Amino acid sequence: MFEIVITSNKDEKLLSQIHTCLGGTLSDTGGGSVLRFDNDVGKGVVRNISFDGGISLLDCDVTLSKEVTLLFKASDVSPINFLFISEGTLNYSVGNAEEPIVFERFQNIIVSEERLAKKGYAYAASNRLKLNCIRISRKAYLKKKNNNVNTLDSKLRRVFTDTKGAKAYLHQGGYNLKIADEIKKLNEVPHKGMFSTLSIEGRVYLILALQLQEHDTFLTEGALPHSLSRQDIKKIHELTDFILTNISRPITVEVLANASGLSAKKLQLGFKMSYSKTVNGYVRELKLKLARDYLKTTDLSISEIVYAVGIKSRSYFSKIFFEAYGLLPTDYRKQLKLGKHTNTENQEP
Template identity: 25%
Template structure:
């Protein structure tokens, strides 16, 4: 087994110190750090970026040849960590935990180590793992808030109020496809530099907001639907089918039958996971794809309407404007100052040629 102990004195220590332990270099782009897994250990990469509000976002996409432990020991600040697994299995260990806790696809784990304690992520050998770790520096986050911590609900104060980490806390959460979707957006982000850092900062807050809502439901038991792992996997299959078959979608009863869940249960799970009905989810996926196609500027609205599975161009324009505040044609014909991305790139190229 390989074991790497990272003693952290500053929020930006994690990736550089891990790179040093790996005996390899790392890449820095503004405040985002990346280290590649050395070939003798496995493959993949680990990235980390920290923000002024006390949030840190770390992503692990890795494969290790042998069982590997990465141990985080914070010497100065006392963080809360939210570990969310996208693919594979990962084990969490800590002095306060009686036995290691395994999380797998779409499961998450909250941990706030006691001052001086460590938190270990254990990766099984020959296992492709993809996970996101949201780290909250409680002292910084407290200063960032525009109100006193004593004003927040007790369920959250027990986590965020213990800035000096006098007590250790941990909580194993339930499945969350919504957070997985947000993390996939981070993985798929093609932006670079300053826009990328801002995008990741916004997504970090989105993850935190959603997971705090789930944490409240899980701790209090209020508003939480009891859903099995099999049922969550059914919803995952439905969302994958929806995204890949927008032009020729089946009816909701047919979707439910496809994954072996009754219609009412399917609707209930969608409300729990996405806060939407199945139809509302489908509408948003359609509009999101339509926006992407319109932004290209080379496909006519009628074609887009068909490609996203709608029959009425007027209905499409109506729901598009309700969601985005502009008509599809304004984006397609770059009215109101909107310039499709491909035209913007052409404009930049011509400007360079002139200069």
Template identity: 30%
Template sequence: MRKIAVQSLPLLEVITDISQALSISYQENCGEYHLDLPPDVGEGYIKGINFDGGFGIIMYKCNFKEDVEFHFVVDDVHPLKFLYCLVGELHHRFQDGKENNSIEQYQSSIVASKNRNGHILHFKANTDIEIGSLEIDREKFKIKMDCELKNLTTELKDLFRDKDASKQFYHNGYFSLQIADLFRNTESFENNDFIRRIYLEGKAYQILTHQIIQFHDDLQDSGSRTVLRQSEIHQINKATRIIEEEINNLDNIEKIAERVGLNINKLQQGFRHMHSGTVNEYIQNTRLDLAKKLLNKTDYNISEIVEKIGLSSKSYFSKVFKERYGISPSDFRKKNSRE
């Protein structure tokens, strides 16, 4: 296993320590530091940027040829870290601890070491790993954000204001769709100048905002949580398939939510995110899309089509079809049969 000691805190010195340990150089552009892994170590890169007020972000996108540990062991108070595993799996432990905390894909962890104790990040060999780390120097950050911190819960307020690191803190959970989208946006933004710095700072603060919202949501019991996690996307996809495949004899929304293992609030949020509408709107769209196909490509009469799309009233079907397409079902069929 390769161990890389990072004995500095400012981001430039962190990147410098890593580059020296790997015997490579790094690049800098408008305060953003970037180093590419040498071929004998692996593939990918590590990059980061500091913003005003003790706030910064580091991104690891790597595939190492052997297990690698980054030992952040500077003899000083360490930053509060928000770790996000976008791809792969990361292991974290406190410098004086033996327990490895596993951070799996789509999970995030809030970690704060005690006193001058550091952090160790473990990357497995031959594994694509993508990690985002928000880094907060609490002494500097408190000066900039003291007014905003007053509105946090007691637990988070104490965590952000613990500038002397008097307490150790660890919290783990699955991160939200919004956070996943924000990280994707930071990767896809191509400007390489001052505009990029402003853009990245804005996205970093948005990630932190959603993380705080998510932390509050994590404190609720599972049936009351409203923040949809990235890990729950497959359940939204399952609900989508249920609607499309069972449209002629569809369960109610409560039953669909139960079948896919989500509460109704999360199911609705997922459909708004993925389909730009409510579950009922998606059901209605699915029925009308299917009706158009059946009118255009089959000889089913209107009553049969109404049954196949899961409705019971011909008059209601005609009403909603005309509202959507500006033509009655029978006239739509006549028009398309002539074309």
């Protein structure tokens, strides 16, 4: 376990304290600071940029070789944190909680901790973590002209006006690809120059607006067209067993929609979030992997395998198998019988 201790919530001190613990090179980009490191702890980039009105951006793209905990022991009031994870997961705990809360990929998360509460973010080794955190200092933001805090729902309005950090608040909302797309665009903006600074600030405000919108919709039990609930994601994952059980059948979006009770649009969104594939792409990949295993472990004929995995024809099976693995099914089996090495097991269709 590698521990990074933070004793101040001030933007100007945050990255320097991470640098002290983590090592690497800390540089000034003109609009903020960037930490780059590559050592026995891991490698990656952490960036911090401050804007007017108490708003700042802390984001990271890291792959660590050790389990790392970011532990906050600051005495000053913590900011409101709008978190979004594009890759990986993050464990979160406050005080002496026995079980950490898991922040998941693509989930809209808003965290505000009680003052003097010890809190930590734990990250498991060997997995990539891409995290975007928009931090809002309440006192500074309330001084901002046209802050419109009074238009927020009552729960979030109390969070923004709690300038002493008297109460904690946690929102684990829906899963949102629109926010993920905007963060991807944000990360593509160059890191220097006036145009860059203005572009980054504009995108930070847009992402913040989307996170606030998701929060409002979540509380009213509505659903944005680009969002899924935790229950929706659970249904998507349960479909894996349904697909395997019915692999010899034609499995269409309509079939899966009837089995899950989800709309076709939610199905496509859920498969993109969970597997980075369309529904048809996921089903085809699964059929190909099963067919490859049949070729390797059984004496079934090609025609029998095609029937067993529910592919429409032998010629189509040969075509997509070759596209995926660079070999025809018959050649793959011949190589196996000859004892030749084949690397298709590690290939993704």
